[in-house]
Amino acid sequence: MLLKEYLETKKKIVDRALEEYLPKRGGFSSEISESMRYTLFAGGKRIRPVLCMASAETVGGSADTVLPVACAIEMIHTYSLIHDDLPLMDNDDYRRGKPSNHKVFGEGVAVLAGDALLTEAFCLLSGKAPGISPEKSLAIIHEISAAAGFRGMIGGQVADLRAEGKEVNMETVDYIHTHKTEALITVSIRAGAIAAGTDEEDLNALSEYGRKTGLAFQIADDILDIESCREILGKDTGSDEGSKKATYPSLIGLEESREETRRLVEDALSDISRFDEKAEPLRMIARFIAERKS
Secondary structure: HHHHHHHHHHHHHHHHHHHHHHOOHHHHHHHHHHHHHHOOOOOOOHHHHHHHHHHHOOOOOOOOOOOOHHHHHHHHHHHHHHHHOOOOOOOOEEEEEEOOHHHHHHHHHHHHHHHHHHHHHHHOOOOOOOOOOOOOHHHHHHHHHHHHHOOHHHHHHHHHHHHHHOOOOOHHHHHHHHHHHHHHHHHHOOOOHHHHHHOOOHHHHHHHHHHHHHHHHHHHHHOOOOOOOHHOOOOOOHHHOOOOOOOOOHHHHHHHHHHHHHHHHHHHHHHHHOOHHHHHHHHHHHHHHHHHHO
8 A cells, every 4th residue: 555545544534533523513613612622623634543553553453443542642743733823832823734823813722722632632542442451541642642741742831932033052953853743753652552452562662763753854854944935835944044044954954864864764664674564654654754834
């Protein structure tokens, strides 16, 4: 199966599940429901939930079994996008080719929509999931909480805010990237494997793959912010340079950033060489990350 076909198939599965988990609501909750769904269904490749399902399949599990976990991770990712776009954060007016959430619903509702998606994710994670034992569910909740909180994504966002307009070293840039982006990608892979019941050696190999592909994903994003345009990316470009953000290209240049992305992907592929053909989707996604144009 080609990567495009695989991603489209999995995306449809995730979209159907998200429609079930977060249906339209009426009455007093209609506005917040509309705001949550506006960004959740605004497009996107669903890379994180797809990685979660692909990881489970790599170790012999079922994508259907981990679907609630995959959807919860996508809700957390979406909440982070809504908050990132706010004027007091990255101040982006567009996301995936559409006006950002706060441009449509106002800043107050956008903040609450992000909060609601984060909360709903843990409601979903803590519910009954056929095929996932309570012990595994608790372990997954613990890992996702750490990856999404101040030890992970939020910690990276704070460091990113504090680094704006300052001269920083590679240690700071690595901290921002590994926490703000890589943490949620890695935990997507770990959660899928944990839900499928993998052993420690396989989990460690998948974790290394996640760390390297996650960092490669963010470096590629930094490059696209310089080289692409809003028509392709669906959001304003050049904002990193305008805000004087700490990025790989700003420290080591575009060509070395591309080389680092390629190196990380090759190392990630080596990390999962122990797996058979069931890991081919993970291999295809890693290569896609290094070559993506949007």
